[in-house]
Amino acid sequence: MTLADVSPSVSRWRNAVFVIFAATGIAYSSWVTRTPDIRASLGVTTSVMGWIIFGLSAGAIAGLLLAGRLVGRHGARRMIAVGGTLTGTGIMVTGVGAVAPSPALVFAGLAITGGGFGLGEVGLNVEGAALERVLDRSVVPTLHGAFSVGTLVGAALGTAAAWAAVPVLVHLGVLGAAAIAACGYGISRLPDATGKEPVVHGRPAADAGPRQVVWRETRTLLIGFIVLGMAFAEGAASDWLPLAIVDGYGADPATASLSYGVFVAFMTASRLLGGRLVDRFGRVVVLRVAATLAFAGTSLVIVAGAQAPAMIGCALWGAGAALGFPLGISAAGDTQNHAAMRVSAVAILGYTAFLVGPPLLGCLGEHIGLLRSFYVVLLGVAAAAALSSAVAPGSRGEVAAARCRLRAGRRNR
Incomplete structure (x- = not known):
């Protein structure tokens, strides 16, 4: 469609x-x-x-x-x-x-x-x-x-x-x-009406304890770990990539800024094209390829030995890290029931990794160097690839109900 x-x-x-x-x-x-x-x-x-x-x-x-x-x-x-x-x-x-x-x-x-x-x-x-x-x-x-x-x-x-x-x-x-x-x-x-939970005993289900249920769901937790690893890869590059290129390769500030620009450009392009790739090959395949690209790109940045191949690594890193978060969100919201709670749980893990992980990486980089600290990023994307089957589509049987809610929302306004 x-x-x-x-x-x-x-x-x-x-x-x-x-x-x-x-x-x-x-x-x-x-x-x-x-x-x-x-x-x-x-x-x-x-x-x-x-x-x-x-x-x-x-x-x-x-x-x-x-x-x-x-x-x-x-x-x-x-x-x-x-x-x-x-x-x-x-x-x-x-x-x-x-x-x-x-x-x-x-x-x-x-x-x-x-x-x-x-x-x-x-x-x-x-x-x-x-x-x-x-x-x-x-x-x-x-x-x-x-x-x-x-x-x-x-x-x-x-x-x-x-x-x-x-x-x-x-x-x-x-x-x-x-x-x-x-x-x-x-x-x-x-x-x-999008995202509203059904009423249970006169109270919205969102107030009736689904948070604890969602956090005990194996699939939701696995998706959260996938997003955590991929968001950490994105956050690490956003906070430390230019400095790592300067410290590791003796690059000037302009070249360092260019490295981040390459990362962001390929990340943006990957996200804009990602929907078509998912429709053609499926979430699991696309996520595995994305994690592989992120792993290869990060590895190349660490061991390239020269600025030119390191730039190629930045491109691969950006293209791969781009899709972990959105694919995880898609998987978390597959079904209407408690969708907001699942999306919230996955987003909490993702944004926590994005916001809190990089400062911790900086502390590690203080002792072993920023480039070597990126080995921790490899662990996260490798885990995402290993867990990728968790994003396989769930139930799609609520399309008609969603359309009814859309029509009801228009009438209410």
């Missing part, structure tokens, strides 16, 4: 989720380019700035922990609305804190941004999994590709704003307002 074969409302649904994913990527990356200006404005050291930025991670983890239950109770659409509003508001608060100047206010703004990101990401991934059930084809990798495109656009906009000396408050204020507006555009086109 192609998108042209389904109703215009489903097309609007998919496009809306795509737009919100891209807007989230823009919002998430643009402010990062202003961190030198924010640090200078606050007059703090790099170590203090690191603790301030930790507010983003803390907020994101808190949002992820709450998201499964809230999506199950209120539906993905409402949580996306709340998440988008918090994200935009947090970015604006960050801008105010930068010019105040107030480190505490910047920390608070980033924590609000992270909380909104955590809530919204689970809702968006639940929407993506529901779309896959309706269309009976892979969608989530492309949606994550939209996020990757958004990060590239956001980085470009932030770099241009910094180069043009646009005040941080103006840049982040406009960015925050645009994020809220994009979210408002998108949620008006989303069905109302």
